[in-house]
Amino acid sequence: MKPFFTLCIFSLLLLLAACSRHVTRIDPAETPDISGNWNNTDSRLVAEEMIHDALSAAWLSQFNEAKNRKPVVIVGMVTNQSHEHITAETFMKDLERSFITTSKVGLVQSGKKREEMRAEKADQQTNASQSSMKKFGLENGADYILQGSINSIVDAHKRKKTVTYQVNLELTNIETNEVVWIGDKKLAKYIKN
Amino acid sequence: MKRCLLFLSFLGVGSFVMAQQSLQAENQNPDYNTSRQKYMASRDKLLTTMGTTVQDTYKAYDWYEAKQERKQQRYLDRRERRMYQKYYPQYDSYRYYRPYSNYNRNYYRNSPYRQNWYYWFW
Numbered sequence: 001m002k003p004f005f006t007l008c009i010f011s012l013l014l015l016l017a018a019c020s021r022h023v024t025r026i027d028p029a030e031t032p033d034i035s036g037n038w039n040n041t042d043s044r045l046v047a048e049e050m051i052h053d054a055l056s057a058a059w060l061s062q063f064n065e066a067k068n069r070k071p072v073v074i075v076g077m078v079t080n081q082s083h084e085h086i087t088a089e090t091f092m093k094d095l096e097r098s099f100i101t102t103s104k105v106g107l108v109q110s111g112k113k114r115e116e117m118r119a120e121k122a123d124q125q126t127n128a129s130q131s132s133m134k135k136f137g138l139e140n141g142a143d144y145i146l147q148g149s150i151n152s153i154v155d156a157h158k159r160k161k162t163v164t165y166q167v168n169l170e171l172t173n174i175e176t177n178e179v180v181w182i183g184d185k186k187l188a189k190y191i192k193n
Numbered sequence: 194m195k196r197c198l199l200f201l202s203f204l205g206v207g208s209f210v211m212a213q214q215s216l217q218a219e220n221q222n223p224d225y226n227t228s229r230q231k232y233m234a235s236r237d238k239l240l241t242t243m244g245t246t247v248q249d250t251y252k253a254y255d256w257y258e259a260k261q262e263r264k265q266q267r268y269l270d271r272r273e274r275r276m277y278q279k280y281y282p283q284y285d286s287y288r289y290y291r292p293y294s295n296y297n298r299n300y301y302r303n304s305p306y307r308q309n310w311y312y313w314f315w
Contacts, residue, residue, distance in 0.1 A: 077242045083253035088246040111244030150246075154253035161255060193257045 036191035038086050038165065046167045047094035049185040054095065055104055059171060059180035063143070072106040073099065073171070074142035082152035082165060092148075095169075108142050144171050144180065159193040 026032075031040040054060075063071045075096060078088035099105035109117055124133045148169040155162045169183040217223065232239070 075244050077244075078246045079249055080246050081249050081251070083251055085248060085250060086246070111240070111242075113244070152253070154255065156253070156255040156257070159257050161257070 033189075036161070036163070036189055038082075038084050040090075042165065042187055043090040044094075045187060046185045047091035050091065050095050050167075050169055050183045051098040053183045054169070054171070054181060055098065055102060057181045059144075060104060062180075070104060070106050071143045072108055072140050073144045073146055074108050074110045074174075076110070076145045076147040078148040078150065078169075080150045082150050083154055084152065086150050088148060088150060091167075092146075095146075106140065108140050142174060145174055146171050161191040161193070162188065163191065164188045
């Protein structure tokens with residue numbers, strides 16, 4: 001009776017182990033395509049293309065020659081007009097990071113983070129010591145605003161589907177309204193269910 | 194006294210105009226203040242989406258996905274009918290799907306086009 005009971009327990013444990021969820025760490029640079037939807041690989045490809053294109057385009061050297069300093073950029077809104085939920089922050093952050101690491105472009109904070117920063121500054125006006133208190137009105141004004149859009153085209157019939165994504169980023173001179181750079185990345189996929 | 198006041202007012206207006214001109218950049222539109230006031234008033238509202246992704250997605254038609262959705266919907270409908278019948282056994286959820294059944298007999302009885310004895314015995 002006893003060996004049978006042990007065997008039962010062992011079998012049950014084996015069954016539970018076989019049914020449990022299995023997670024394996026993978027390299028983020030080699031994310032496999034599972035559903036065919038937008039994934040990490042797409043985001044990385046867009047980021048690589050945009051970084052290379054933005055930092056080698058003529059607008060940067062032209063600004064340096066004209067003003068003798070590096071341009072300051074603020075990140076604006078990205079509109080996702082595709083058929084999927086896509087968060088642009090993944091590749092936008094890679095681009096922002098490249099601006100800072102290469103020291104070719106200055107970056108100023110925008111959106112909710114800027115609001116938080118100003119709120120902290122306001123708090124310092126009444127709580128921080130006079131010597132450490134940060135003043136209002138000394139922020140760096142941006143020269144350019146970076147805005148973007150994501151679009152997609154879907155062509156599907158029965159079990160076959162092609163999806164084309166087009167990601168565009170635009171850099172516009174805030175004072176003159178002149179668009180100085182448009183980054184473009186197209187990704188096409190063929191999916192068979 | 195009157196002359197003195199007139200002179201002072203001219204001086205005030207003149208200095209105001211000079212100050213405005215000195216604030217204006219070269220080649221700047223003299224009516225820039227109209228736009229400035231408009232956007233100064235609404236900037237907080239306009240800057241809420243800054244640094245974010247605005248989701249303006251659409252639903253793309255995919256034949257295979259649509260088929261899967263229809264299948265799932267049929268399953269859910271059947272499940273709902275089963276559940277309803279479990280709690281209300283008298284309720285026949287399929288009666289609407291049998292147009293010539295006894296349940297709908299009266300409809301055909303009053304209809305001038307359907308005076309057929311056949312429908313009475315269903």
